[in-house]
Amino acid sequence: MPAELEAAGITDPGLRAAYLACRELNAAHGRTYFLATRLLSPARRPAIHALYGFARYADDIVDDLGTAPLEVREAALDELGVALVGALDGAPSALPVITAVTDTVRRYGVDARLFAPFLTSMRMDLRVTEYATTAALDEYVYGSAAVIGLQVLPVLGTVGPGAEEPAEALGRAFQLTNFLRDVGEDLDRGRVYLPLDELGAFGVDRALLRWCRIRRVLDPRVRRALAHLVARTRGTYRRAEAGIALLDPESRDCVRCAFTLYGGILDEIVKADYDVLFRRVRVPQRRRLAVAAPALLRAVAARSRGTSVSVRSMIEQH
Incomplete structure (x- = not known):
């Protein structure tokens, strides 16, 4: 450091x-x-x-x-x-x-004004335990995640206009991925971060999620609802991806790595047959290595001629 x-x-x-x-x-x-x-x-x-x-x-x-x-x-x-x-x-x-x-x-x-909506969403976490509609959840996610994408944008740098909307989308995609990965853990905290209107379309409510969590049984209706939400989150990633090319070339590997690895959590959810109520899925170490190693090698080679740093060790440590 x-x-x-x-x-x-x-x-x-x-x-x-x-x-x-x-x-x-x-x-x-x-x-x-x-x-x-x-x-x-x-x-x-x-x-x-x-x-x-x-x-x-x-x-x-x-x-x-x-x-x-x-x-x-x-x-x-x-x-x-x-x-x-x-x-x-x-x-x-x-x-x-x-x-x-x-x-x-x-x-x-x-933009210092971006911190106010973030803190507003943090305060919502203290009193709001569920979101009746997708629109209500979107309001929360704007403050908790979309503004983070906007905050980091000046640090990453851009090569042209139009990067703000994809940056917001990427922040949203990361947050929605967290919600899908952490359904069981959030239930234990008394929270549901999946929109109740979309769950309801599949016959799922908070009580059913809780019943599945306690009984360790994944109801088919829950599986179908989660599949729908995974597909919708993939759409958010697609909207975000166009923004990577608008970043400073020096920053693209960083964002592409996070984009791929975090998006990979959705792949793991699908592979687990949407079993996120009883365990926390993770991207396997081998995939992390395969995604990050080439970019790390380029970065290390550019910055440290003759480095003795092990790329594998850098990834495994983090």
């Missing part, structure tokens, strides 16, 4: 520590994202870590403080939002994620 910070021109000790903290969050929680970030030039990586670190920190307030009273978690999110606004106005912050993400916003001209 020190080399990345130097490449990015980050020299202040406090700022360096803040970016390092964000990198640790990314490495610990975002295996696919972190691996893809390794394909970026060193100078761009700290900013991606900062944006991810802030998002992860907010998400942890919602989930990891799950045993705390609702009011405590709401207050923590409010304090995070106030701290961010203050930092963007020039006030110092003791939170590393705030320090780093504020610096990133200034360096790359990230």
Whole structure:
């Protein structure tokens, strides 16, 4: 990481520590994202870590403080939002994620207005446990994921206009993939992130999902509903794919890697016959290696002549 910070021109000790903290969050929680970030030039990586670190920190307030009273978690999110606004106005912050993400916003001209809908969606997670319609879920996903695609766009760089809509679509596709992968885990948290109107078209409701989870039996109606939602999510990936060519060439391998590996989760869901209520499907290590290794080799060769870094070890670590 020190080399990345130097490449990015980050020299202040406090700022360096803040970016390092964000990198640790990314490495610990975002295996696919972190691996893809390794394909970026060193100078761009700290900013991606900062944006991810802030998002992860907010998400942890919602989930990891799950045993705390609702009011405590709401207050923590409010304090995070106030701290961010203050930092963007020039006030110092003791939170590393705030320090780093504020610096990133200034360096790359990230639209600061994109953080408000994100925090709104995080607050929704505290009180909203299901979404009656696709439109209602879309509103949540805009704040929780689409704006993330827009936030990283200035860091990745573009070669022409029109990249915003695909960037939003890619953020949505990643989030919808998470929802499909984590149905069982979300049920245990008391949440359903699949639109009830679309589930209802197949005769599925929250009670049936819960019954299947408890009995460890996958009702055929649930399987058909999940197949429909997987197909719809693939359509979102198709809308996003056109945006990769609009990115700075230096950033395309990174996004293509994340696009392919995250989209591969849908393939694994299908291979598992939509059994996502009882286990969490993962992209096999061999596929991760096959997708990421060629791009990593190109990146390593370009940056480190004569490197002794093992590409396999880089992938397996993340």
